[in-house]
Structures are given as structure tokens and as C-alpha cells.
Amino acid sequence: xxxxxxxxxxxxxxxxxxxxxxxxxxxxxxxxxxxxxxxxxxxxxxxxxxxxxxxxxxxxxxxxxxxxxxxxxxxxxxxxxxxxxxxxxxxxxxxxxxxxxxxxxxxxxxxxxxxxxxxxxxxxxxxxxxxxxxxxxxxxxxxxxxxxxxxxxxxxxxxxxxxx
Amino acid sequence: xxxxxxxxxxxxxxxxxxxxxxxxxxxxxxxxxxxxxxxxxxxxxxxxxxxxxxxxxxxxxxxxxxxxxxxxxxxxxxxxxxxxxxxxxxxxxxxxxxxxxxxxxxxxxxxxxxxxxxxxxxxxxxxxxxxxxxxxxxxxxxxxxxxxxxxxxxxxxxxxxxxxxxxxxxxxxxxxxxxxxxxxxxxxxxxxxxxxxxxxxxxxxxxxxxxxxxxxxxxxxxxxxxxxxxxxxxxxxxxxxxxxxxxxxxxxxxxxxxxxxxxxxxxxxxxxxxxxxxxxxxxxxxxxxxxxxxxxxxxxxxxxxxxxxxxxxxxxxxxxxxxxxxxxxxxxxxxxxxxxxxxxxxxxxxxxxxxxxxxxxxxxxxxxxxxxxxxxxxxxxxxxxxxxxxxxxxxxxxxxxxxxxxxxxxxxxxxxxxxxxxxxxxxxx
Numbered sequence: 001x002x003x004x005x006x007x008x009x010x011x012x013x014x015x016x017x018x019x020x021x022x023x024x025x026x027x028x029x030x031x032x033x034x035x036x037x038x039x040x041x042x043x044x045x046x047x048x049x050x051x052x053x054x055x056x057x058x059x060x061x062x063x064x065x066x067x068x069x070x071x072x073x074x075x076x077x078x079x080x081x082x083x084x085x086x087x088x089x090x091x092x093x094x095x096x097x098x099x100x101x102x103x104x105x106x107x108x109x110x111x112x113x114x115x116x117x118x119x120x121x122x123x124x125x126x127x128x129x130x131x132x133x134x135x136x137x138x139x140x141x142x143x144x145x146x147x148x149x150x151x152x153x154x155x156x157x158x159x160x161x162x163x164x
Numbered sequence: 165x166x167x168x169x170x171x172x173x174x175x176x177x178x179x180x181x182x183x184x185x186x187x188x189x190x191x192x193x194x195x196x197x198x199x200x201x202x203x204x205x206x207x208x209x210x211x212x213x214x215x216x217x218x219x220x221x222x223x224x225x226x227x228x229x230x231x232x233x234x235x236x237x238x239x240x241x242x243x244x245x246x247x248x249x250x251x252x253x254x255x256x257x258x259x260x261x262x263x264x265x266x267x268x269x270x271x272x273x274x275x276x277x278x279x280x281x282x283x284x285x286x287x288x289x290x291x292x293x294x295x296x297x298x299x300x301x302x303x304x305x306x307x308x309x310x311x312x313x314x315x316x317x318x319x320x321x322x323x324x325x326x327x328x329x330x331x332x333x334x335x336x337x338x339x340x341x342x343x344x345x346x347x348x349x350x351x352x353x354x355x356x357x358x359x360x361x362x363x364x365x366x367x368x369x370x371x372x373x374x375x376x377x378x379x380x381x382x383x384x385x386x387x388x389x390x391x392x393x394x395x396x397x398x399x400x401x402x403x404x405x406x407x408x409x410x411x412x413x414x415x416x417x418x419x420x421x422x423x424x425x426x427x428x429x430x431x432x433x434x435x436x437x438x439x440x441x442x443x444x445x446x447x448x449x450x451x452x453x454x455x456x457x458x459x460x461x462x463x464x465x466x467x468x469x470x471x472x473x474x475x476x477x478x479x480x481x482x483x484x485x486x487x488x489x490x491x492x493x494x495x496x497x498x499x500x501x502x503x504x505x506x507x508x509x510x511x512x513x514x515x516x517x518x519x520x521x522x523x524x525x526x527x528x529x530x531x532x533x534x535x536x537x538x539x540x541x542x543x544x545x546x547x548x549x550x551x552x553x554x555x556x557x558x559x560x561x562x563x564x565x566x567x568x569x570x571x572x573x574x575x576x577x578x579x580x581x582x583x584x585x586x587x588x589x590x591x592x593x
Contacts, residue, residue, distance in 0.1 A: 069473075069495075104518055106498035106511045106540055107365060107585065108410040108423065109467050109474055111386070112430045112451040115407055138385050139407060143363035148335075150538060150556060 057087035062163040063146075064121055065156065068102070071116035073124060081121065084163060085128035095130075097121050098162045099139040100146070102155035107141055114139030121161045197571065199233040200317070202226055203260040206237055208245035209268040212275050214302045218268060221306035221350075222313070225324040228350060229314060230572035235260055247280065247289060255284045262290075264313060271296060277305050281313055290316050303352060321547045323349060327589040328543075328552065329357075329367040329376060330563060334581040337361070344378060346393070349588070351576055357391060358398070367587045370413045376587075377401070377411035377420060388422055390437075401435065410454050414461050421445070421455040421464055432466055434481070445479060446486075454498045459505040465489065467497040476510055490523065492530045498541065502548050502568075509533070509542040509551055509568075520553050522568060533570045543588040544568075552576075554584040 061080035064073065073081070088095055099118030101110035118137035126132045147157040204223040212218070219237075226232040235258060237243075244250045244265055255263050266279030274296045281290040293312055297305040304325065311322030332343040342364045347354040358364065362381035369376055376391050388402040388411050402408040406425030413420055420435045432445040432455045446452040450470035457464060458478075465478045476490040476499040490496040495513035502508065505525075512521035514532060520542045523530040536555040544551045548568065555564045557575060561582030565574040576583075 103538065105474070105495060105513070106454060106467065108454045109451065109497045111365075111407055111409050112423070112425075112453050115425055115430065116451070137406070140363065140381070141365075143365065143381070150559065 053087075054091065056083070057091060060084055060087060064117075064161045064163075066117050066159045066161075068104070068155070068159065069113065071113065071120045073120055077121075078124065081124050082128060085125050085130050088125065088130045088134070092134075094134045094136065095125075096164045097135060097137045098144075098164060099137065100144060100158055100160050100162070101142045102158040103142045103145065103150065104155065107143070111139050111141035114141045117159075117161045121163070199231060200261045201235055201259045202232045202262040202264065202313075202317075203235040203240060203255060203258065204264045205240065205243050205245070205266075207266040207268050207277065207279070208243075209266075210270060210275075212268065212299060212302050214299060216302045216306070218277060218302060218306045218309075219266075221303060222264065222310050224350065225307060225310035225322075226314065228574070229322075229324075230567060231314070231318055247282070250282060252282075252284055252287045260284050262313075262317060264309075266309075274298060275302065275305060277309055279309055281316055303348060307348070320549055321591065323545045323547050323549070323588075323591075325349075325592045326546060327373070327592070328563075329369065329378075329585075329587040329589075330554075330583055331364050331367065331585040332578075332581050332583055333363075333561070344376075344391075346376075357393070365585065366410050367585060368411050368413055369587055369589050371415060371417045371590055373589055373592065377413065379409050379411070388420075390420075406430075407453075412455050412457060412464075414457050415459055416461055421457065423453040423455065432464060432479070445481065445484075456500050458501050459503060465499045465501055465508060467499065476508060489525060489528075490530070491528065492521075492523075496521070500542055500544050500551075502544055503546055504548055507568075509544060511540050511542070520551065520566065522570075531570065533566045533568070534564070534573075536564060539564075541585045543586050545588050546591045552586040552588055554586060 060083040064077040064080065097118040099114035101113045115137065118139055122135045122137050125135060145158045146160065147154040204219055204226065206219050223234040227234040239258060241254050245267055250263065261284055263282045263284055264279060266277055268275060268277050276294055276296040278294045280292040283290055295305050295308040307324040310324040314322035326349045328347055328349050330345050332345055334341050339361045340359045342360045342362065343356050344358045344364050344367055345354050346357055360380060360382050365379040367376055367378040374392065374394055376393065378389055379386050380389050386408045387400050388408050390399045390401050402424065404424050404426035407423055407430050409423050411420050411422045418437060420437060422433060423430050424433050429449055430451045430453050432452050434443045434445060445464065448468065448470050450468050452466055452468045454467040455464040462482065463478050463480045465476055467474050468477050471488065473494040474497045475488055476496050477486055477488050479486045489508065493512055493514060497511045499508045499510040507522060507524050509520060509522050512519055512532060517537050518539050519532045520534045520539045521530050521532045538556045539553055541554040542551045550565055550567050552563055552565050554561060557577065561584045562578060563576040563583055563586050566572065
């Protein structure tokens with residue numbers, strides 16, 4: 001995460017430097033050279049833009065939270081999933097959605113709830129252009145909590161879908 | 165409720181007074197509030213080469229049942245081992261209603277316990293029996309004796325020889341994190357049947373007790389496995405997209421009911437284990453899960469949120485007719501039918517807290533049995549007198565037990581890890 005951010009920064013800086021130097025040298029060199037340099041600069045800029053976008057994808061939220069006994073997506077989740085949908089279409093061949101529930105209630109019912117949540121995320125992604133065949137959903141119910149402890153904070157952290 | 169109980173005890177007492185002193189059913193209804201004192205005298209004869217003391221296991225069993233108070237050996241004036249050595253007056257003064265004496269001897273490769281039960285008030289022998297077993301089965305000998313004593317006095321079949329399954333989460337990542345354990349119902353002799361780095365869920369006994377079914381995530385998705393306890397052979401029964409869960413064996417052992425969401429939605433199915441024929445049972449857009457068979461094998465109860473909140477329903481397997489069973493509260497799930505088919509227990513939410521509740525099916529009358537919190541996974545003893553469930557204590561998952569009239573409550577703490585999802589075995593034949 002930090003590493004990819006640095007890489008993006010370095011690429012952007014390099015592109016800027018190349019663009020700068022090529023401007024200075026343009027007067028002394030042939031048109032062909034200038035064109036080649038401009039092309040290289042454009043390529044570098046495009047790479048920088050892509051790196052920036054990849055960075056945006058890498059930093060987009062990949063965990064989505066739910067209310068108790070609910071599988072409705074919140075407004076925040078929808079906004080984050082719109083970003084994820086674009087990113088998935090561009091950069092990812094397949095994705096796994098893991099649905100989870102908090103520890104309250106019965107375990108197998110929570111398995112069903114975890115699946116409902118994963119399906120809600122899947123349906124939203126499909127609606128926004130991600131191929132259904134590229135999405136695998138699996139429910140872990142309450143078996144894999146993100147946060148231990150029997151309190152509201154832990155329960156809220158555990159009612160989630162993780163995009164992997 | 166308490167009034168009704170006292171009243172029935174009174175009625176029974178009148179009957180007992182007119183017939184004989186030892187009307188066995190009286191002690192049951194009263195015993196919950198006022199356990200029957202029983203003296204299990206240290207057994208004479210040889211001491212088997214074992215850490216287990218037969219007398220103490222019998223004493224613990226009877227004490228654990230809640231119907232009895234086991235008189236400490238320190239209070240006993242004598243340790244008789246034959247009928248003529250019993251001075252009833254002494255035992256009556258001690259408050260003992262019953263006395264158990266016995267002798268342990270070797271019979272070839274086997275150990276044998278020859279034991280007798282006496283009614284102190286009636287001053288008569290109730291029975292004399294012999295139970296035998298190998299050196300490694302000392303606990304089985306003791307539990308068999310406990311079962312006989314318990315049944316002779318209460319008229320209810322004993323459950324001390326039964327077993328349980330449970331899931332243990334050691335909370336440390338690695339290949340031994342999740343364990344499926346089989347143990348005696350008193351927690352002794354735990355045996356790990358299977359361990360995995362991925363979650364294990366929903367263990368269920370086959371009626372013959374030769375096999376268990378459970379959900380394992382070892383394939384990175386939930387799948388139902390059948391595990392033969394004699395051969396150790398494991399077989400993956402389901403591998404569908406989505407949920408593969410909540411296995412439940414039919415009373416005749418021929419079928420397994422479970423939940424699949426392969427058609428897009430959690431639905432109940434039955435699988436004929438011989439022909440592998442899969443039959444879909446429910447057809448509803450809501451969540452349908454947690455099937456449990458009625459004792460006659462003709463219907464399933466299950467959890468569904470088709471009415472907006474999770475409730476218990478029943479479906480006839482031949483008719484397909486669905487009936488809602490629970491109406492109290494907005495969360496009733498994971499029902500289990502009692503052995504007589506007349507009542508169910510379930511996870512019930514009351515004021516935001518999850519308890520175990522009991523409900524009479526015919527009248528719909530519900531009663532909350534537990535006061536602990538985060539209670540789940542009730543499993544009923546084969547004699548219908550008690551249930552085991554999972555709860556939390558000191559931030560740890562533990563098992564607990566409660567009698568069906570809520571008069572008795574136990575906790576079964578564990579030394580490490582979280583213990584959950586108990587499954588009480590059928591009777592051992």
C-alpha cells in the first residue's frame with residue numbers, strides 16, 4: 001500500500017522531469033527527435049496516470065459494513081463499490097467476496113446472513129458492469145470475526161463483506 | 165409454574181403415601197428443588213489399574229443429574245459391601261433415601277462391578293446388577309451403573325453413558341486451530357476427530373452413533389462431510405456453490421437434511437445417503453435453514469425469515485405444507501425437537517439478549533430457560549430431561565446445561581480456547 005504510493009510518486013516525478021528536459025532541448029534538435037521525445041513523455045505521463053489510478057484502486061475501500069440482521073448496502077458502501085467496480089473491470093480478472101456476521105444469534109442463520117451480504121455486494125458490482133462469472137461469493141457467517149470481543153464496536157466491525 | 169409443580173408433587177405424595185414409600189416419580193418432581201440424598205458407598209474388592217475411581221464417577225454422575233445429592237464418604241459411618249452389613253437406621257439418620265454398595269472383581273480380562281441399590285425408607289433391595297468392561301473402559305462401567313441407578317429411582321432413562329460432540333477454537337492460526345471433539349457427556353475422555361486451519365461447524369450424530377456429519381471450510385468454501393467413527397474415513401457429501409450447511413440425520417439414518425443455496429437462495433434439501441438422490445424441500449425467497457427432524461421422520465422444523473424476522477416453521481415432507489410454530493419475539497432460530505416430539509427448544513432474543521427458550525408445540529406456550537447471554541446451539545438429551553447449549557463466560561465460549569423445567573443449571577468450563585456447538589448423542593445401545 002505505502003510502497004505502491006511511493007512507486008506512483010516516483011513515476012510522476014520522472015515524467016515531469018523528462019517533460020521538462022525535452023522542452024529545453026527541443027530548439028537544438030531535429031523535429032524527429034522532438035517527436036520521439038514528446039511521444040516518450042506522453043507515454044510516461046500515461047504511465048503516471050495509470051499508476052495514479054491503480055493507486056486509487058489500491059486505496060479504495062474493500063470492506064463494507066452492515067446493520068444487524070441486514071444485508072442492505074449503506075450509501076458509503078455504494079460510493080466505494082462504484083470505484084471498485086471500475087477498478088475490477090480494468091485490472092482484476094476475478095474477485096472473491098467473503099460475507100460475515102457478528103456473533104449474535106444462531107451460527108447457520110448467520111451463515112445465510114453472511115451470504116446475503118456477499119450477494120448484495122455482488123449484485124451491485126454486476127449492476128455496474130463487473131462480469132458475474134468473475135465474482136465468487138463465500139460466507140463465513142460468524143466463524144471468522146475481524147475483531148474479537150462481545151461489544152457493539154466488535155459486532156459492527158464483524159458485520160461485513162471483504163473484497164479479496 | 166412453581167404452583168403447578170408444588171401441586172403435582174402434593175398429588176403424587178398422596179398417591180405415594182397410600183401405596184408405598186418409594187413411589188419413584190415423586191422424587192423427580194420434587195427433586196429439582198430438593199434433591200434426593202443418595203449414599204454411594206466406596207466399593208469393596210480390587211482397585212482397577214486406572215486413574216478413575218468407579219465410586220466417584222457414579223457419585224458425580226448422580227450429583228450432576230440434579231435429581232440427587234450424593235452424600236460425602238466422610239459423613240458415612242460405615243462402608244458396607246453386603247446387604248447384611250447395612251444398618252438402615254444409621255443411613256436414615258444421615259438423611260440418605262437410597263444407598264448403593266458394590267464390589268469390584270476381575271473376570272478374565274474384564275473388570276466387573278457387582279452393585280446393589282437399596283431403598284433406605286422401605287428397607288428393601290431395589291436391584292442387584294453386574295456390569296463388566298475392559299480396563300480402558302472403567303468409565304463405561306461406572307456410567308452404566310449410574311444409568312441403572314438413575315432409571316430405577318426416577319423412571320427416566322439415564323444419559324450418563326451418552327457422548328457429545330463439540331467444536332473447539334484454539335484462537336491460534338495454524339493447522340490445529342479448529343477441532344471437532346467427541347467426549348463423554350461429563351466432559352471426560354475428549355477425543356479429537358478432526359482438526360483444521362479453517363472453520364468447522366454444525367456437528368451432527370447419525371442415529372447409530374457410528375458416523376458424524378459436519379461443515380468444514382477446508383476447501384476454502386463450506387462443504388458437508390460425513391465422517392465414519394469406526395473406520396475414520398471421511399467423505400465430502402456436498403460441493404455446491406454457496407451455502408452447504410446445517411446437516412441433520414433423519415431418525416432412521418437413511419437421509420441427511422441440510423441447507424444449500426445453489427439455486428440462489430438458502431433452501432432445505434434432503435439427501436438419500438444410499439442412492440445419493442437430492443430432494444429440494446422448501447421453495448421460498450427468504451432464508452430457510454437449520455433443519456431438524458421430527459422424531460417420526462415425517463416433517464422438518466427449520467428457521468426462516470419469510471415473515472420478516474427469523475422464526476421456527478415446520479414443513480411436512482409428504483405434503484409440503486408449512487406451518488409457523490413461534491410467535492413470541494422477533495428472533496427465534498435453530499429449533500430442536502424434543503424426543504417425544506411435543507416441544508421445541510430454540511435460540512430466542514428477549515430485550516436484545518439471546519437466550520435458550522422452550523416451547524410446547526400444541527399450546528404455543530414459551531418459557532425462557534437460561535439467564536446467561538449470547539446463548540446458542542441448544543441440543544436436547546435423548547431422555548428429554550436436559551439440554552446442552554453454548555454460551556459465554558469470562559469472555560470465553562463455554563458449554564452449559566439446563567434442565568427442561570429450568571430448575572437446574574450447569575456450566576462446563578474449559579481450560580483454553582472457545583468451546584461451542586455441542587451435539588448430544590443418542591442413547592448408547
